[in-house]
Amino acid sequence: MPTSWADSVSAAENLAAARPRSSYVPPHLRNRPPSTDPPAHASYAGPAASVQDQSGYGGPNVGGSRWTGPRNDFRSGYGGGGGRGSGGGWNNRTGGWDRGRDREANPFADDDAEPFVEPENSGINFDAYEDIPVETSGDNVPPPVNTFVEIDLGEAVNLNIRRCKYVKPTPVQKHAIPIALAGRDLMACAQTGSGKTAAFCFPIISGIMRGQFPRPPRPRVAFPLALILSPTRELSCQIHDEAKKFAYQTGVRVVVAYGGAPINQQLRELERGVHILVATPGRLVDLLERARVSLQMIRYLALDEADRMLDMGFEPQIRKIVQQMDMPPPGVRQTMLFSATFPKEIQRLALDFLSSYIFLAVGRVGSSTDLIVQRVEYVQETDKRSHLMDLLHAQRANGSHGKQALTLVFVETKKGADSLEHWLCMNGFPATAIHGDRTQQEREYALKSFKTGNTPILVATDVAARGLDIPHVAHVVNFDIPNDIDDYVHRIGRTGRAGKSGLATAFFNENNSSVARSLADLMQEANQEVPAWLSRYAARSSHGGSKNRRGGNRFGGRDFRKDSSFNRGGVTDYYGGANMSSGYGAPGGYAAPYGGAGVTSAWD
Numbered sequence: 004m005p006t007s008w009a010d011s012v013s014a015a016e017n018l019a020a021a022r023p024r025s026s027y028v029p030p031h032l033r034n035r036p037p038s039t040d041p042p043a044h045a046s047y048a049g050p051a052a053s054v055q056d057q058s059g060y061g062g063p064n065v066g067g068s069r070w071t072g073p074r075n076d077f078r079s080g081y082g083g084g085g086g087r088g089s090g091g092g093w094n095n096r097t098g099g100w101d102r103g104r105d106r107e108a109n110p111f112a113d114d115d116a117e118p119f120v121e122p123e124n125s126g127i128n129f130d131a132y133e134d135i136p137v138e139t140s141g142d143n144v145p146p147p148v149n150t151f152v153e154i155d156l157g158e159a160v161n162l163n164i165r166r167c168k169y170v171k172p173t174p175v176q177k178h179a180i181p182i183a184l185a186g187r188d189l190m191a192c193a194q195t196g197s198g199k200t201a202a203f204c205f206p207i208i209s210g211i212m213r214g215q216f217p218r219p220p221r222p223r224v225a226f227p228l229a230l231i232l233s234p235t236r237e238l239s240c241q242i243h244d245e246a247k248k249f250a251y252q253t254g255v256r257v258v259v260a261y262g263g264a265p266i267n268q269q270l271r272e273l274e275r276g277v278h279i280l281v282a283t284p285g286r287l288v289d290l291l292e293r294a295r296v297s298l299q300m301i302r303y304l305a306l307d308e309a310d311r312m313l314d315m316g317f318e319p320q321i322r323k324i325v326q327q328m329d330m331p332p333p334g335v336r337q338t339m340l341f342s343a344t345f346p347k348e349i350q351r352l353a354l355d356f357l358s359s360y361i362f363l364a365v366g367r368v369g370s371s372t373d374l375i376v377q378r379v380e381y382v383q384e385t386d387k388r389s390h391l392m393d394l395l396h397a398q399r400a401n402g403s404h405g406k407q408a409l410t411l412v413f414v415e416t417k418k419g420a421d422s423l424e425h426w427l428c429m430n431g432f433p434a435t436a437i438h439g440d441r442t443q444q445e446r447e448y449a450l451k452s453f454k455t456g457n458t459p460i461l462v463a464t465d466v467a468a469r470g471l472d473i474p475h476v477a478h479v480v481n482f483d484i485p486n487d488i489d490d491y492v493h494r495i496g497r498t499g500r501a502g503k504s505g506l507a508t509a510f511f512n513e514n515n516s517s518v519a520r521s522l523a524d525l526m527q528e529a530n531q532e533v534p535a536w537l538s539r540y541a542a543r544s545s546h547g548g549s550k551n552r553r554g555g556n557r558f559g560g561r562d563f564r565k566d567s568s569f570n571r572g573g574v575t576d577y578y579g580g581a582n583m584s585s586g587y588g589a590p591g592g593y594a595a596p597y598g599g600a601g602v603t604s605a606w607d
């Protein structure tokens with residue numbers, strides 16, 4: 004009997020291997036249950052059919068009443084039944100989705116060529132996340148799970164989890180996946196590098212595999228079932244790559260659309276059919292205005308790094324996409340917001356986008372993980388370059404495996420990035436740069452060159468601060484400290500990911516005094532040593548008032564619905580109690596009520 008999730012998957016694989024095969028089965032078909040495969044191009048949407056079992060969305064197009072019934076109906080057979088004969092299913096026009104699936108490239112193929120490949124994606128210190136404080140608020144919060152085997156994601160997704168070498172869910176996954184699988188709207192805040200991408204992708208993929216959906220009503224228009232919005236092109240590409248791995252051989256097709264790349268190629272991809280569309284807001288608005296994408300069939304909406312999208316001025320586009328086009332309203336679609344930081348503005352947006360949602364905070368909101376050793380050094384503007392060179396020399400001397408560890412250097416301006424890159428190269432340090440004035444091709448080339456270790460130093464503006472998951476970034480240098488502490492949290496979060504440790508060094512001087520206090524608070528909270536001189540700056544700036552988007556609340560946001568000032572503003576208080584846990588050992592912790600006066604929480 005299998006004793007762990009990994010054992011169960013192994014057992015499943017062994018069983019599959021033991022199955023007698025009468026003839027050669029091509030690799031892309033090997034994980035498909037032979038008995039349930041429909042004939043090519045047949046329209047099939049029986050009650051137990053999943054996307055994998057269909058040649059497309061064979062269910063009827065219910066036309067006029069597309070938003071009728073509660074949201075869960077979509078997942079429990081909406082549009083199912085009567086699908087036979089309804090016209091050949093999804094994408095029939097181009098030969099059917101199955102044809103595309105047969106050509107599905109193996110998204111894991113590159114992993115084996117990875118220069119720094121590891122046997123297991125458990126990280127050297129994965130258990131470091133276990134004791135992290137977790138808080139949930141909202142009505143009827145589904146209980147967390149401890150293992151992947153407890154979550155019924157389906158055999159195909161389980162195999163992909165194993166291919167990803169994930170052994171157990173991270174804390175945010177333990178909580179968020181059951182919440183999302185229960186069909187609940189979710190606002191989830193968890194530390195950088197803690198696995199949020201999989202936390203929203205797994206339930207979406209699994210929901211699409213299980214659901215029954217009407218077939219797309221018009222040709223030449225893409226009707227995705229799920230939309231994942233992210234602020235930057237690189238992050239959208241990364242989510243796309245991840246989602247393709249999670250959805251490999253499930254029949255769920257993931258397409259990405261982002262600016263700066265030829266739109267025609269993206270249109271062709273969309274025409275081949277799309278279940279999950281990953282997009283940046285600007286390019287998506289373009290596609291919607293060209294009427295090449297319709298959001299009318301969206302059942303899942305995920306906003307990754309939602310706060311950053313507002314910072315970048317995307318709010319009008321996001322509101323247009325979510326509220327002014329044809330997307331089903333909250334309560335019909337399922338909406339999830341994920342970030343490591345949630346300033347007040349985004350919590351207000353959440354009230355418009357989410358319906359009776361659960362607020363989940365894993366670790367203190369806006370905190371950095373204590374896997375990252377943070378150092379702040381006092382460096383005058385004019386000394387920054389030579390100081391950086393000292394750090395890089397020291398690092399080169401300590402290089403492991405004959406390879407120089409990757410170093411990410413953040414600067415404030417695009418010009419500053421160009422000039423520092425040039426200076427580093429002139430001084431014998433192989434560096435490249437990424438910023439918004441570079442062409443998309445240059446940006447992608449720079450990232451690739453950095454990831455592969457060809458240029459182990461990347462100079463970047465905030466375009467690389469959010470979400471990018473680059474293995475083996477050992478050191479993040481804040482050559483220029485950002486004015487907003489949330490940006491600092493995301494920047495340093497490019498190291499110390501998935502349980503690994505990392506180092507972050509910041510060059511502080513007079514110009515940064517406005518963030519002294521939030522920086523000192525953040526470091527203290529992450530159990531870092533705060534230099535005495537920084538504490539003095541912090542004490543001074545508390546009187547002057549530093550920019551603090553967290554509204555004076557020391558640990559930043561918490562569920563905004565709890566703020567009395569907010570509720571006095573005439574907005575309904577959805578808050579219906581909260582649960583608090585400081586670990587996973589005691590399931591009883593989730594039943595403990597929170598919110599009464601005098602109860603200590605992770606936030607206080």
Ligand SMILES: Nc1ncnc2c1ncn2[C@@H]1O[C@H](COP(=O)(O)OP(=O)(O)OP(=O)(O)O)[C@@H](O)[C@H]1O
Nearest residue numbers: 124169171172173195196197198199200470472501
């Ligand atoms: N269960 C798991 N086991 C092992 N590794 C995991 C697991 N889940 C995710 N990872 C890995 O952890 C890394 C970080 O994941 P991800 O990029 O989703 O983090 P994140 O929380 O979105 O970070 P950020 O806030 O910076 O966007 C990735 O390399 C991912 O493959």
